[in-house]
Amino acid sequence: MSSRERAFAQVDVFSATPFLGNPVAVVLDADGLSDEAMARFARWTNLSETTFVLPPRAASADYRLRIFTPGGELPFAGHPTLGSAHAWLESGGEPGDPDVIVQECGAGLVQIRQTDAGLAFAAPATTRSGPLEPALLARVAAALGIGVDRVVAHGWVDNGPGWLAVQLSTAEEVLALDPDLSGVRDLMIGVVGAHPDGRFELRAFAPAIGVDEDPVTGSLNASVAQWLIGRGAAPSRYTASQGARVGREGTIAVTTDAASQVWVGGPSTTGIRGRVLI
Structure with missing residues (x-):
């Protein structure tokens, strides 16, 4: 597939002071990108995570997110979830439910809501627990x-x-x-x-x-x-x-x-907004 321009943002997450949180690179129009193209771009950004926003597959989701580190793909990660939701909203995304954004990712459906501290995600249940050997x-x-x-x-x-x-x-x-x-x-x-x-x-x-x-x-x-x-x-x-x-x-x-659901949140600030050729 030939490269084309795609909407892009780099968002600083978990700090009210710009550039003192954790950045995530967000490709907002990732439809059609291959796994290798996503992995290659994530290696190039050299950030802890780079995300790719795609049309949802689940009927109840607002968008689908794939999350890559320089070493491979993750089913879920927290600061990329918040930073990607922030960028998606800034780019004109409108959730089906005005009170909650539903993100589809490898770990399933993750709810995100606005709080006084900023966007917050519903903590997914742990898949492994118990004491260390x-x-x-x-x-x-x-x-x-x-x-x-x-x-x-x-x-x-x-x-x-x-x-x-x-x-x-x-x-x-x-x-x-x-x-x-x-x-x-x-x-x-x-x-x-x-x-x-x-x-x-x-x-x-x-x-x-x-x-x-x-x-x-x-x-x-x-x-x-x-x-x-x-x-x-x-x-x-x-x-x-x-x-x-x-x-x-x-x-x-x-x-x-x-309901005993734990929510994790904080402020997000966009540091870079533009287009990227992938």
Whole structure:
């Protein structure tokens, strides 16, 4: 297929200050692109994720989204979901239901709604849970440069990308980590700890998809929120921060509705808008 111009945006997600969140590249008119063309473009943008907006297949969806990292395709990711919805709305997209956008992706249908904090997505259910095996926990602790005894809690929190999580006693401990990821190139590791004021600090190490540390991670925050709230380790509404060690200021708002659905949201700002030749 020959190249043509397609609408394009690059959106900064999870920061009220432009260029201090996590960027996502969004191709808004991706109909007809091959898998290889999408993968090649995602490698070229060299961002943690690049998305492609397509006509929906499900009757109840407003659009279909494919999400690529430089290393391959993901069934779901959080900040690309919010950034793509933001770009879709700015480009004239109109949801069938004015109160909710329905995104179709590899993980199924994801609801997105407007909140005081910005767009928020309904956290998908985790597909794998339960504690880490002792040998795996030891490998993760060694990669983080800490003893297993410093891990307050641990578990699988996978909602598509393959996340596992460990909780440390404090946010200060999380921020002090200087990991060696050479021995965990097959893993997706989230680390969380609490600030004295009740906020949580997260860091996301994703060597399995070629990203040593992700600035701000919607999918991880979504699954960690369910893990923390489900164990009574966090209230039903809280704020998390992420990205300080990589020069970002990500802010994530977590809320739980009356139906016990966890929502994860934050502000989005378009940094680049135009057309791309693919």
